[in-house]
Amino acid sequence: MKNNDNYIIEECRHCGNKTKLDVVGKYTEYGDPEFDYRWEKNWLMLKCCACKKISLGSIYSGEDTVISYNNGEYEYDEIYTMHFPIETYHGTNVPEKVNDAFSSALKVHYVDKVICLIALRRTLEIICKDKGANGKTLEKKILDLTQKCVFPQVINEASDILRILGNEAAHGDDVNYDERIVQEMINFTQIIIEYVYVIPFRINHIKSKLISKSNSNI
Numbered sequence: 001m002k003n004n005d006n007y008i009i010e011e012c013r014h015c016g017n018k019t020k021l022d023v024v025g026k027y028t029e030y031g032d033p034e035f036d037y038r039w040e041k042n043w044l045m046l047k048c049c050a051c052k053k054i055s056l057g058s059i060y061s062g063e064d065t066v067i068s069y070n071n072g073e074y075e076y077d078e079i080y081t082m083h084f085p086i087e088t089y090h091g092t093n094v095p096e097k098v099n100d101a102f103s104s105a106l107k108v109h110y111v112d113k114v115i116c117l118i119a120l121r122r123t124l125e126i127i128c129k130d131k132g133a134n135g136k137t138l139e140k141k142i143l144d145l146t147q148k149c150v151f152p153q154v155i156n157e158a159s160d161i162l163r164i165l166g167n168e169a170a171h172g173d174d175v176n177y178d179e180r181i182v183q184e185m186i187n188f189t190q191i192i193i194e195y196v197y198v199i200p201f202r203i204n205h206i207k208s209k210l211i212s213k214s215n216s217n218i
């Protein structure tokens, strides 16, 4: 994972290449041992040697990632996370199919906007299927899940945009998409994923931490 202080070999989310990412900026954050266990997180500003675009990643290690203890020395596992262009959802309860489909959309974002929109639409189809949506079209399925409060109400508003964009993209109409529209569709899909899977997962995680803390204080 970490090959050198000056670069890492990881996947670039802009161009999809697994390649050399130069470290062009670094900041180390430490956990406060008074309130938490010991950990450190190295924030890395990375420049892709293939497409030259900038990403933000982090490498975390701490008491919760110890893998061995030899001759008074701890060995830590290092957890690499890409935060920008966008964090994917490994390690949460987002189904792998959903995560893979969304990651594919992000990979092609700067390569082909039409393919990106089709991949986003596919991500939404997979989420709807996973949540047992009723309806023949994607828009109807989204409406169904909104009415059942599985999706946030605000998503209703976006279903028209989805219909138009999805149909145009899928039928190969000769259209050129504004970067802002594609970005909005990415945000929209991300909101759904966060709302449906990630937020409940994080709330449960915090809750179980609080409960175990209060139990240990009794």
Ligand SMILES: [Zn+2]
Residues within 6 Å of the ligand: 012, 013, 014, 015, 016, 017, 048, 049, 050, 051, 052, 053
């Ligand atoms: Zn790149």
